[in-house]
Amino acid sequence: MIFGFYRLLNQKYRIDNLEFKKYLSSFHSENLPDTQKLVLALEEKNLENKILSLLSYMKELKKIILSDRIYDVNEAIYHKRHFAVDIPSMYGSYNEAKFDALGLTLRVESILNVMFEELINSIDLQVITKATFKRIYGILNLFRKAFQLDGIASNQLDVQMDFLKFSVDIRTCTFTQYLDIFKGFTRAIADIINDHFNNIHSTNLFQIESRLGKDQILKKYLPAGGKKQNSKLDQRVAEIFFRDRIATSLGLQQLDVFLNRILHTLFQQSEKLSQIHLSRLLNYNPKFSVIEVGSFDSISNNIIFLGNKGLNLIKLKKLGIAVPEGFIITTEVFKCREIINHYKPANINFKQYVAKMVASLEKHTQKDFGNPKNPLLLSVRSGSSISQPGMLDSFLNVGLNEEIAANIAKISKNPWFAWDSYRRFIQGYGMAFGIKRDEFDHIIYSKKQEYGVEFKRYLTGDQMKALALAYKQLLLDSGVELIESPVDQLFLAIDKVFSSWESKRGRDYRRIMGISDDWGTAVTIQSMVFGNLSRQSGSGVVFSHSPRLPGDTIRLWGDFTIGNQGEDVVSGLVKTLPISETQRELEERDSKRSLEKNFPHIYMQLKQVVQRLIYDEGWNPQDIEFTFEGEAKEDLFILQARDMSLRDRKKIIKFDVNPATLDKASLGQGIGVSGGAMSGRIVFSLEEIDAFRKNDPDTRLILLRNDTVPDDILEIDAADGILTARGGLTSHAAVVAYNLDKTCVVGCENLVCNESEKKCMLNGVKMLTGDYISINGQKGSVYKGRIKVSIK
Numbered sequence: 001m002i003f004g005f006y007r008l009l010n011q012k013y014r015i016d017n018l019e020f021k022k023y024l025s026s027f028h029s030e031n032l033p034d035t036q037k038l039v040l041a042l043e044e045k046n047l048e049n050k051i052l053s054l055l056s057y058m059k060e061l062k063k064i065i066l067s068d069r070i071y072d073v074n075e076a077i078y079h080k081r082h083f084a085v086d087i088p089s090m091y092g093s094y095n096e097a098k099f100d101a102l103g104l105t106l107r108v109e110s111i112l113n114v115m116f117e118e119l120i121n122s123i124d125l126q127v128i129t130k131a132t133f134k135r136i137y138g139i140l141n142l143f144r145k146a147f148q149l150d151g152i153a154s155n156q157l158d159v160q161m162d163f164l165k166f167s168v169d170i171r172t173c174t175f176t177q178y179l180d181i182f183k184g185f186t187r188a189i190a191d192i193i194n195d196h197f198n199n200i201h202s203t204n205l206f207q208i209e210s211r212l213g214k215d216q217i218l219k220k221y222l223p224a225g226g227k228k229q230n231s232k233l234d235q236r237v238a239e240i241f242f243r244d245r246i247a248t249s250l251g252l253q254q255l256d257v258f259l260n261r262i263l264h265t266l267f268q269q270s271e272k273l274s275q276i277h278l279s280r281l282l283n284y285n286p287k288f289s290v291i292e293v294g295s296f297d298s299i300s301n302n303i304i305f306l307g308n309k310g311l312n313l314i315k316l317k318k319l320g321i322a323v324p325e326g327f328i329i330t331t332e333v334f335k336c337r338e339i340i341n342h343y344k345p346a347n348i349n350f351k352q353y354v355a356k357m358v359a360s361l362e363k364h365t366q367k368d369f370g371n372p373k374n375p376l377l378l379s380v381r382s383g384s385s386i387s388q389p390g391m392l393d394s395f396l397n398v399g400l401n402e403e404i405a406a407n408i409a410k411i412s413k414n415p416w417f418a419w420d421s422y423r424r425f426i427q428g429y430g431m432a433f434g435i436k437r438d439e440f441d442h443i444i445y446s447k448k449q450e451y452g453v454e455f456k457r458y459l460t461g462d463q464m465k466a467l468a469l470a471y472k473q474l475l476l477d478s479g480v481e482l483i484e485s486p487v488d489q490l491f492l493a494i495d496k497v498f499s500s501w502e503s504k505r506g507r508d509y510r511r512i513m514g515i516s517d518d519w520g521t522a523v524t525i526q527s528m529v530f531g532n533l534s535r536q537s538g539s540g541v542v543f544s545h546s547p548r549l550p551g552d553t554i555r556l557w558g559d560f561t562i563g564n565q566g567e568d569v570v571s572g573l574v575k576t577l578p579i580s581e582t583q584r585e586l587e588e589r590d591s592k593r594s595l596e597k598n599f600p601h602i603y604m605q606l607k608q609v610v611q612r613l614i615y616d617e618g619w620n621p622q623d624i625e626f627t628f629e630g631e632a633k634e635d636l637f638i639l640q641a642r643d644m645s646l647r648d649r650k651k652i653i654k655f656d657v658n659p660a661t662l663d664k665a666s667l668g669q670g671i672g673v674s675g676g677a678m679s680g681r682i683v684f685s686l687e688e689i690d691a692f693r694k695n696d697p698d699t700r701l702i703l704l705r706n707d708t709v710p711d712d713i714l715e716i717d718a719a720d721g722i723l724t725a726r727g728g729l730t731s732h733a734a735v736v737a738y739n740l741d742k743t744c745v746v747g748c749e750n751l752v753c754n755e756s757e758k759k760c761m762l763n764g765v766k767m768l769t770g771d772y773i774s775i776n777g778q779k780g781s782v783y784k785g786r787i788k789v790s791i792k
Helices: 004-012 021-024 033-042 047-066 095-123 132-150 154-168 174-213 230-248 252-272 273-283 303-318 330-335 337-342 342-365 402-414 415-432 439-452 462-478 486-502 504-515 566-570 583-588 602-615 659-665 686-695 710-719 732-739
Strands: 072-079 088-096 290-292 324-328 378-386 394-398 521-527 539-544 555-564 624-626 636-643 653-655 666-669 670-676 679-682 699-705 721-724 742-746 749-752 759-762 765-768 772-776 783-786 789-791
Touching: 004 732, 021 378, 033 095, 047 095, 047 132, 088 095, 088 772, 095 132, 132 154, 132 174, 132 252, 154 174, 154 394, 154 636, 174 230, 174 252, 174 273, 174 670, 230 252, 252 342, 273 337, 273 539, 273 659, 290 303, 290 342, 303 378, 303 521, 303 772, 324 342, 330 337, 330 486, 330 521, 337 342, 342 521, 378 486, 394 486, 394 732, 394 759, 402 415, 402 765, 415 439, 415 462, 439 462, 439 710, 486 504, 486 521, 504 555, 504 699, 504 710, 539 566, 555 566, 602 624, 602 636, 624 666, 624 765, 653 772, 659 666, 659 783, 670 732, 679 686, 686 699, 699 710, 699 749, 721 732, 721 772, 732 742, 742 772
Parallel strands: 679 699, 699 721, 721 742
Antiparallel strands: 072 088, 290 324, 324 521, 378 394, 378 521, 539 555, 539 624, 624 636, 653 789, 666 783, 670 742, 679 772, 749 759, 759 765, 772 783
16 A cells, blocks of 8 residues: 555656656547647656647646537546445446546646746855846746636736846846845735735635534644634635645745745845946856867857867867867856856856866866876966967866875886976965066075086976975975965966956057957866976977978978977977978078977878868968877877967068178077067167167167066067077067067077176176177067178
8 A cells, every 4th residue: 555655656646767667648539639748748858848839738638628518538447345344335447538638737737837946956055147137037927828728827927028038138227126026026026925815715625614613623723732723713714725735836835935945136236236236247258257178169260258278278169179178267267257256156156167177177088087096187278369479377287196196107107207396386376466577596506506406307306396395495485375275276277367468568468469358358268288297208399391491391390399298389488399300401500300300290280180170171381289108199289279470571671791700709599489680789678778768869779588477578578689598589578589580589598697687698798788789589689789781
């Protein structure tokens, strides 16, 4: 008996049970709607479509129930007496169209109420925006259809639906107006309850109770303990009766709960947020806050949401080109970051979206973020619609702490790699908090001196660990707290990248370049690929076309470095190697190595990628950042692709002296980036530039640096030429100098700058502020003194 009772309950309330089809098969009436429609409706995956299909089927059933037609009865009833005690009994079946339609309607109503409950729980109401209102309108429309089927008509509900429908298409509709609309919805529901329940049944209920007598009232209507309190009994009976009727009506109780949740969130938002933030929140769409790299989402081609970097990564992924797995936090979040940071429900909502993306990334990479035994490390980089090279913050190796670094060292059996990655993370972290790169450079220089090595690659694993921990101590000594939790690191990195949009260097760059401050930046988060894994790995930047040779022929040109991460190349921190043999010979590099010669499989794979993008896909000439973890073509990953700025080859400024004079004046050789020949005075600071502009406005000025950092943007803009000791053709300094139309030479190893003392050594020659030098931005040569130039 218990099992039978459970089976009946299961059949009534479970919408996924197998017995429902058996139940439907018992209907043989030709006058009922095709029950296969009902089966198909229940198998529908989309919940809203499922509800709509069930309502449509109920509408057909209602036509039968309310029709004037008299239907045939199919009765198969059998009578018998119990053989033991002679008790009469009957069994069999009874079918009649209206009777069957009514029974089926009651079952479908029960199913629909369960689905309405599921539907209102499926919508995220932590934060309500205009996008949420659009979804709410669709759900409310389903409730309205259900009411109409149940014979409930409400003009007030229809009016509020019109308000909501047209408000979402009006940009000027304010938050307080939406609040009024939903207050109107609650009043409409209150009126429905009064008109269709209270006013109809109150009098009848009183009359029934008086006829029955209070002694006949069912136990469930009585107070606890069964004691009758006549003064309040009538009220209690009415409350329980109406509560039961509303609970079993189609969708009414669910809608009431739904509207109360909406109003609760709206009131909470109005109490916590200013009018400006409320208005901004209305136009925020959480669904557009994050998107996977490679997604076919509706915003997957939207450069304003994704930024140039994010957009091209998605395009590359769709083309089947190897890019690290990842996702993009869009400018939709950037616009509302103050709300997300300071309004807890919005913050929770955003973190849930990010957590979902990290979980998907873990699935793709088969690694776990924050798990020391199988850690996933992330890069967190900026990406505006209009490129601003090096001006915004970036983080590499996010997810590392001492415990995880030690485990990577143990698992990989490569402690140098593990602690070098941790060192890099700490440096990027510290610089985001204002610690100067020079302070980290001083530590690594001291450690190399202490251990007697020329290059960091010669440090042992233990020595690299000591270096990383010395970096960590610098943070602590500077009052910077190093967060250990990988998840907290990730959200801090995201916030720092967003905040760097408002940094002085970022604002200065946009002012100089004439870029609007209103674009904002997206944040690209990807699984790390490691160019510092070994001496068979590396990173670089490649141009699809030579900046020196004429024509549109694809010639790979650029910089790469072995055993380093990509930030070293673009930041101009290390000596770089050329991409192709042609480049090495033309630029007269002193190294005999090139990517083409030493990593032929990587070179050929890069060339194939470039040829496909330009010849097959019709892309413009490209500037591509890449990393490879080994020598095979499968080890190559594209980190970024953007349109290349083609060099102007029309006017060539050369030195107008004989070669012997140039040889005699030579001070060194670097890599020519932009411009031609020029002579000028040495300067080391913006103050010196300003002084020369005031006292000798016609003199040309050349800024000297060991390497440039993004904070030097004002100095680069104010000077006429730039000369650096480190860096390559594709470093941020080189890219910015070209964009600003400056003469630039980078990677001059004979240069040693002492910026604080305003002096330098060039090939052993001491030079001070105001001394003349000459540089050739095409050939990369550096000379002492003023040399005459001519335009050819």
